[in-house]
Amino acid sequence: MRALLPRPLIWTLAAMAATTASLPLTGCSPGAETEEVNLYSARQENLIAPLLEQFTDETGIEVNLVTGSADALLQRLRQEGRNSPADVFITVDAGRLHQAHAAGVLQAIESETLEDNIPERYRDPDGEWFGLSMRARPIMYHRDRVDPAELSTYEALTDEQWEGRICIRSSDNVYNQSLVASMIASEGADAAQAWVDGLVPNLARRPQGGDRDQIRALADGVCDVAVANTYYLGLMLEGDGRDRDVAEQIGVFWPNQDDRGTHVNVSGAGVTAHAPNRDNAIRLIEYLSSAEAQEWYAEANQEYPIRDDVPTSEILADLGDFISDDIDLYVLGKNNAEAVRIMDRGGWR
Amino acid sequence: MTASATSPGAHAPASRRLRLPFSAWSMAAVVTALVLALPVLVIFGHVFIPAGEVWEHLRQTVLADYVTNSLVLLVGVGIGVLLIGVPVAWLVSMCEFPGRSVFQWALMLPLAMPAYIIAYTYTGILDFSGPVQGLIRELTGLGYGEYWFPEIRSLGGAMVMLLLVLYPYVYLLSRAAFLEQSVCVLEVSRTLGAGPWEGFRRVALPLARPAIIAGLTLALMEVLADYGTVAYFGVSTFTTGVFRTWYGLGDPAAAAQLSAVLLSFVFVLILLERWSRAKARFHHTSRRYSTLPRYRLRGWKAAGAFFACLLPILLGFLIPTLQLGIWAVQTTDQWMNPRFAGLVFNTFWLAIAAAIIAVGLALVLAYAQRMEGGRVTRVAVRIAGMGYAVPGTVIAIGIMIPFAAFDNALDAFMRDTFGVSTGLLLSGTVFALLFAYAVRFLAVSLQTVEAGLGKIQPSMDDAARSLGLHPLKTLWQVHMPIMRGTLLTALLLVFVDVLKELPATLILRPFDFNTLAVRAFELAGDERLPESSSAALAIVLVGLVPVILLSMTIGRSRPGQGAGQEDATDEDPGRRPRSRPLAVPAGTAVNPSADDPQDR
DSSP, rough: TTTSOHHHHHHHHHHHHHHHSOOOOOOOOTTTTSSSEEHHHHHHHOTTTTHHHHHHHHOOEEEEEEEHHHHHHHHHHHHHHOOOOOOOOEEEEHHHHHHHHHHOOOOOOOOOHHHHOOOOGGHHHHHOOEEEEEEEEEEEETTOOOOOGGOOOOOGGSSSTTTTOOEEEOSSSHHHHHHHHHHHHHOOHHHHHHHHHHHHHGSSSOOOHHHHHHHHHHHHTSSSSSOOHHHHHHHHHSSHHHHHHHHTEEEEOOOOTTTBBBOEEEEEEEEETOOOHHHHHHHHHHHHHHHHHHHHHHHHHHEEETTTSSSOHHHHTTTTOOOOSSSSSSSHTTTTHHHHHHHHHHHHH | OOOHHHHOOSSSOOOOOGGHHHHHHHHHHHHHHHHHHHHHHHHHGGGGGGOOHHHHHHHHHHHHHHHHHHHHHHHHHHHHHHHHHHHHHHHHHHEOOHHHHHHHTTTTTTGOOOOOHHHHHHHHHSSTHHHHHHHHHHHHHHOOOOSSSOOSSHHHHHHOOOOHHHHHHHHHHHHHHHHOOHHHHHHHHHTTOOHHHHHIIIIIIIHHHHHHHHHHHHHHHHHOOOHHHHHHHHHHHHHHHIIIIIIISHHHHHHHHHHHHHHHHHHHHHHHHHHHHTOOOOOOOOOOOOOOOOOOOHHHHEEEEEEEEHHHHIIIIIIIHHHHHHHHHHHHGGGGSHHHHHHHHHHHHHHHHHHHHHHHHHHHHHHHHHHOOHHHHHHHHHHHGGGSSOOOHHHHHHHHHHHHHHHHHHHHHHHHHHHHHOSSSSSSSSSHHHHHHHHHHHHHHHHHHHHHHHHHHHHHHHHHHHHHHHHHHHHHIIIIIHHHHHHHHHHHHHHHHHHHOHHHHHHHHOTTOOOOHHHHHHHHTOOOOOHHHHHHHHHHHEEEEHHHHHHHHHTTTTTSSSGGGGGGOOOGGHHHHHHHHHOOOOGGGOOTTOSOOOOH
C-alpha cells in the first residue's frame, strides 16, 4: 500500500472521507420511532414554516421539508416512484396539482374534515388534491391617471385606448399562463389568441421583472394599468417605506364582473401515491385547512382563505368583494401548454 | 490502451514492474469519467424520444429569438471578460503601481457574487424607481420618458451583470499562468529587445493562451447555464426556453433536446478552440527562476493602471456589497439567530467537501490522460465537463434519473430475493448532492488542472520516472508542488461555485437541508430583496475568506519567490526536478511541440 499511495495522499483521502461522513447523510431516517411527515413543497419555506411548526407543536408530528419548483419536485416524485419518502406535495397553482394527478403520483383521500372545510370547486373531484389558499389576478391601475369607469374586462385591455399603457410580467410566469388557460376554457382558443395578439401591442414595455415590479412601474408612471396578483399588493400595503407609498397610489379593478368573473387560482396539496406516513399526511392537510391555519394565510401572506367562514385580512377586505371565475381549476393545468403556445405565437415574451 | 502502445517510447511505462498499477490507474480513470458523464448522457439520450410537433412550434415562434439572444450574450460577455480579465492580470503580475498588492486579490472578489443577486441588486439601484434615477428626476424635474437612461433589465444589462461576475475566471487563470511562466523566457525576450508591450504580446500572451482560453470557456459555459439573471431581465435565451418548454409546454423531452442543442454550442466552442490551437503545446522548458523586477509605472500610467483595476472591483463587488450591507442592517431579524449560523456552517462544509472531491477527481482524470490518453477516458471526460454549461435543474434531473433507477432496481431485487426493502439509498442524500457538484463543476476543476498540468513538460515525468519514481509519487512529489498555485485556484473556484450553486441543490437535497444560496434565492425570487440580502452577503463573506487566503498562497507560489525558495533545500528526492533545471534552452518554450504524442 505504501508503495502505491504516498502517505500525504492517504491522509487527504481520509480527510475527504471524514468530511463527507460528517455531513448529515439523510434528513430523515425512515422507520424511526418519532411520528413524522415528509413534505415536498413548491411554496417557499418562509411562507409555510410557521404553520408547520405550529402543527408539530399541536400534534407532536415532526415535519421534514424540501422546497423547490413544482415541476422539478414533480419530476423527483416520479423518478423516486414507490420508494419516494414524500408524503405530501404542495404547489402554488392548481395547474401543477392537476399535472401531478395526471402523472399518477397522488392518491385519492376521503376525509370528512377536508370535504367540510373546502368548497367543492376548490378541490379535485376525485379527492386527489385540495386547495388551501386563494389568490386573484385583477387589473390594477394608477388612481390619478385612470378612471375605473374606463375599465371593464380583461378583453377590453386590447382596446386602442390602452396602447402603450399596460404593464404585465413575462409569459414564462405560471400566473399569466393560468390566466390565458382560463380564457381558453371559457371563451375558446381563438378568442384567447385574439386577446394575446391585441394585448402585446398595448404593452408599455417589454415584459420584465415580477408582479411587484409591475405595481412599482404603475407608481413610477411607466404605465397606467397592470395585471398582478392580489397578495403582492396586499404585502406592499402591509409593509413600510417606499413600497407602501407605491401601493397606496394603486387601485384594484375587478374585471369581468358581468360575465365569467375575475381569474383566481389556488395553492393546494395532495397526498402522494406511495406516502409512507399516509395518516400523518392527511392530518397535515386537514390542519392546513383548519380555521386557525386559514387565518394565518390571510394575515401573514394576504391570501384569500379557502373557507367561507374565515374572514379575509382587513387589507384585502378593503379591495372589495368580487365575483370570481368559477371554472373547474384543474382545467388550468389541462390548458397550460396550449396557453403557452398562444403566447409564443402572439409574441408575448 | 492503443494510444500508449503506438506512442513513442518515452511515454510507455518505464519498466515492467510498473505496468500493472498503470492499467489499474487508467481503468479507474475510465470508470470515473464514465460515471461522471452519465448525467449528460442521460440528457443526450432524450434526443431519441420523439417530441412531436413541439419543435415545429418552437421553430415557427421563439427559436430564432433564443438562438440570437444566446449568441449575442455569449459574444458580448466573451469579449468583455477578456478585455477586463487579461489586462488586469498582466498589470498586477508584471507591473508595480500603487495598490497593486491589494488589487491582486481584490480583483477576485466579484467571483463570490451570484449573478442573479448582482442582477437584483443593480435593478434595485438603477431602475426607474431606484435612487439613481430618482436623484436625476429630482435634480432635473423630468418625468418618465423625458430623459434617456440605459434600461438595466435588457440584453445589454444582462451582459454587463454576467461579465462583471465572470471576468474573475479569466483573471484568475491568466494571472496564475503569468505567475507560473518562467521568468527566463521573459528575460530572453527583453534581451532580444522586446519592450514590455512586445513581451506581453509575443511571449507572455501566447504562453498563457491555454489558461486564458480555459477561463473564457468557463465564463461562457456559465453564461449558457445562467437562468436567474436572464429570466428576471425578461431576455429569452436558450436556458429560459428550456424551462418554458419543460414547465410551460409540459414537454420534458423537448426541453432536454433543447439542452442537447445547448450542449452542442459548447461542443463547437471547444472544437473551435482546439482547432485554432492546432497541435501547439506550450510547456515550460525551464524551471530556472529569478525574480524579474516588475515594470514600475509612474504618473498617468500608474493612475491608469490603478483605475483599470479599481473599476471592475467597484462595479462587481463594492457597490453591490454596500447595497446588500445596507439592506442587511435594515433586516437584522433575518440573520441574528442561531439558525442562520447553522446555515452558514452547513454551506461552508458542503463547499469544502465538494471542492476537494472535484479537484481530486480532476487531478486523477487529467493525470491519467497525461500518462496514457485512452480515447474512452478522453471522450468521457469531455462529455462530463459539459455539465457546467447545462442549467443546473436539467443536470440535476440527469443525475436523479440514474440514481433513482439504481435505488429502485436494487430495492426491487432485495424485495424479491430477501424480502427486505432497501428504499432509496442514494437519492435525496448528501452523496447525491456531492455527486451533482462533482459533475457540474468538473469542468471548472478540470480546465484549471489541465491548464496547469499542460505547462509541465513531459520530460519532467520521464526524468522522475527514470529515477525510479512511481507515477503516483511523481504526481504527488513533482507535479503537485509545481502546480500548487493551479490546484489552489481550482479549489477556490469550485468552493465559490458550490457556495453560489442553487438549482441542483434545491432539487436534490435531503429533507430540511438548506444552504445560503437556497435561502437567498427563495427570498430574492419572491422580490423580497432586503430580506434576502443577509444570505447573499454571507455567501460573499464566506467566499471572501478562501479568496484572500488562497490569493496569498498563489502570490507566493511563483517559483523563486518567498515560500517557493524553501523547497529547493528540501532533501526529498522527488522535489529535485524543481531545483535542478533541465537543460533545455529557454527560447524554445514558445515553439509548438508538434511531436507531443498526447494530442488532446
